[in-house]
Amino acid sequence: MAELWASLREFLVIIAESDWLHQFGLILGITLVCWMPAKLLCRRWPLLGPGYPLYRRLTRRSVRASLWPLLSIVVGLVTLKILVRLWPQIFGESEGVISILGLLLGLRILEALTRPLDPGREDHRGLRRTLLVLLFSVVALDQLDLLNALVSFLERPIFSGANSSVTSLSILAAMGALMLMGGLASMAQHQLGHRVLPRLGVDYTLAEALATVARYFLVIAGGFWALDLLGFDLSTIGFAVGALGVGIGMGLQGIVNNFVSGLILMFERSIKRGDVLTVEGTDGKVQRIGLRASVIRSRDGEDLIMPNSIFTDNTITNYSFGDDLKLVDVAVGVSYDSDPNEIRDLLLEVAAKQDTVLERPAPLVRFRDFGASSIDFELRAWIRDPWGVPAARSDLLFAIWYALKDRGIEIPFPQHDLHLRSGELPVRMI
Structure with a gap:
């Protein structure tokens, strides 16, 4: 001092x-x-x-x-x-x-x-x-x-160790190295993920994965560079970190599992950003895939942060995998007085007027069953937006209701006849 x-x-x-x-x-x-x-x-x-x-x-x-x-x-x-x-x-x-x-x-x-x-x-x-x-x-x-x-x-030493001494210059240099590598890591992730790799034809999700790995690599390299500037022996530190990693890994198996699952999702691309899926009974759209957890936005607008191991260890319904076609089913019941052919033509006409319904594959009407109070049909139409299924079904139901009303076709409600088999009952007038 x-x-x-x-x-x-x-x-x-x-x-x-x-x-x-x-x-x-x-x-x-x-x-x-x-x-x-x-x-x-x-x-x-x-x-x-x-x-x-x-x-x-x-x-x-x-x-x-x-x-x-x-x-x-x-x-x-x-x-x-x-x-x-x-x-x-x-x-x-x-x-x-x-x-x-x-x-x-x-x-x-x-x-x-x-x-x-x-x-x-x-x-x-x-x-x-x-x-x-x-x-x-x-x-x-x-x-x-x-x-x-x-x-x-x-360059004057602040304190000295067995084989090295720490100076104010080395501390400032280490801090500068961390700031420099951290900034370069963030810049490299943004440039690789949003500009360089997409322009080379790399898929957006894979580009984000590679950019994220590059960022972590630069951050880790910056940490080792800072330790080297402080005068630490990197070989000794590497051995200590390896031994410590074994002990920590035993207690952090869940985090490691999620980390590996994140890498699998990014490189396998079975789930991508923007995909519509059902996970644990919840419909949602993938907002972001991270290394430890992913963000799913539900139809209610809630952001669900889910560990990545959920996607690799469970069966997930991905409506966007392969293509973005989605089938919309609408059940319709009409009176027994109705003509089935007329109902079929009416439902197909309603589907053809909807902007979201595709011409190919063509809409289809099925005669499902003879119900207790109605004859039941099913309209099956295809749309190109898995996230828009509820809105498309709602539009079809609105259009079907007004089309049936304009044609004077009745939508029956259940009716039951009650038969009493107990014989004559006494009636008392009050």
Whole structure:
């Protein structure tokens, strides 16, 4: 700890003796003065919409991004020339100011060019900006002659072990590695799952599976990279993790089973996102397939989070597997006075008028049975939306009701005759 305080005092002495404060103040003042005029100039070059060619949009974006640093460089050159002539002993060695402003120009243009690559992801944009800010900070510290002093201070050990020591620099490097790999993992998952693999003709569910595996791989690699930066022996850690994994695996068999089931679902593709299925007596649509659990949205709008082992260990009815055709059955009972041929033609006519009913396979009417109070028919029609079966059946029932009513065809209700066989009963008048 004494060495740490000593190095801190040395670092503060270097800062106090350097002329970085004048240069920093000069940079801050120039950029603040030029910010508002650059903002006003940007209004003359509004951003172009998606209807314009990409090169025009990138050019316009680059021009807007470079106005502020370009104006700062021009003002900085003039200001520095005046200050050096007036106070050469203070600003005589301030050439680094222009270099820093030039770096700001390059980073602004780079950020403007990379922004359209992923416009809908704020976390990815934040990662790019963080990396650019870190790069700018390192180069700026080097131009101000503070980088070596800062590195020397951060390299002092905080605590030491048997074979290695941990420094502030190693901790910062490990944190940076975790942040970098985490951001890259998220970006890689999005790019692979939504852009690269689908454009190569890979199925959407398989693309998501591969992208998810790539993300976990990068995150794990980032963890090992951070441990290596901290000075840990990876071979020893690997052995310890393996031994610990055996013990934990015995108690986490359910989680491991769900994890493996998730991989099976993603690669086998027997259940995909958007499929309509019945699982444990509940009809729902698959919203997302994760590595541990999947999200099923019921017809009531409720999101059910189900472990993946349910889908691999049980029989699941998948109405979207193979094709999206679904049969809709509607039972109809009419009076015995009705003509069966007329009823058949009427039901087929009703089905033909429905927009959701397909012509091929053609609708079919079956004479089911002679009921107790009615003759029973069944209309069988095909639709191309498994999720729309209740709505299609409801539309058919509405149409059948009005069609029967217009034709004067009766829909009977059950009638029962009661026969009393107990002989004569006494009747008393009150």
